[in-house]
Amino acid sequence: MLDAPLCYAGVELQTSTGMVRLHAESSAVMLSGQQVAVLAVLITARGTPLSREAIWAAMPRGYRPPTTAQIGVVIANIRKKIGAARILTGADGWWMRDPIAPEPVDGTDVLSFGGLRLDVEHRYVLDGPARPIRLGPQGFAVLRILVEARGVPRSRRWIWSSLPPHDRPATIAAVGVVIHDLRERLGRNRIITGGGGWRLAGPAIPRPRTAEWA
Structure with missing residues (x-):
């Protein structure tokens, strides 16, 4: 040594x-x-x-x-x-990891929703100040899609087609396996089933009405 x-x-x-x-x-x-x-x-x-x-x-x-x-x-x-x-x-x-390092703030390299923050550069999840979680590439990519959806349900097919080709499961059905693994890591209540797909727990951001686009 x-x-x-x-x-x-x-x-x-x-x-x-x-x-x-x-x-x-x-x-x-x-x-x-x-x-x-x-x-x-x-x-x-x-x-x-x-x-x-x-x-x-x-x-x-x-x-x-x-x-x-x-x-x-x-x-x-x-x-x-x-x-x-x-x-x-x-x-x-x-x-x-240095526990006293300043935590990242929202920006181009950090995405947040529902109490979760994704450090895109270092590919880990911050679930509160004391629980950083590192995910595999596939799980991180799926979670990023759900975070960016900001509470709006995303279907199995939507998630699969939105993934980078190198992070896609072999089949669309296998997206459910990735979701299951994410629930095991983050907690089952973090990802909600309904509305034709999955969404992160948290207040959904409503889509503006047609009149609001004018």
Whole structure:
């Protein structure tokens, strides 16, 4: 393991001693050798999600747990020491994000509706200040369509045809599977069935009457 400090997102890891300095809190904690190895991999990735297999493979051999499944246990223990908000989890694995970084505001790279905010550039969902969620490309693309619909129901066919070709499921019927997965991640009450399709919970923005266009 490198005998050098690693820094990212307000965390400074001294690999030789296992000491972690948390800049925002002006405090420090100690990690075990295995925890140091995992955190070093996450810091080096600099915000890129890594699967448990990728983390395990990047660790020095002498620090690897017996199985890749145990990576999750090691990360859970690290989160207890440095703060759960510093290591995020999603469909693609784990990654580090600075919990005190300013939250994005609505703009060209952030879409919001119904309490959800989509960071288009980094492809994750903010469900309140403490629950960032990273989705796969297909789920993110479908959710973006629902957010942009702003409470108006969209049919299965509408969603499928609106998706970029590389993000479309193999069949129109498979859109329902993506919706099911989104409900599992975001909560079943977030996506409502009705009106010939699906919509996000929240006040629908009515379409202007013909006279209002004049």
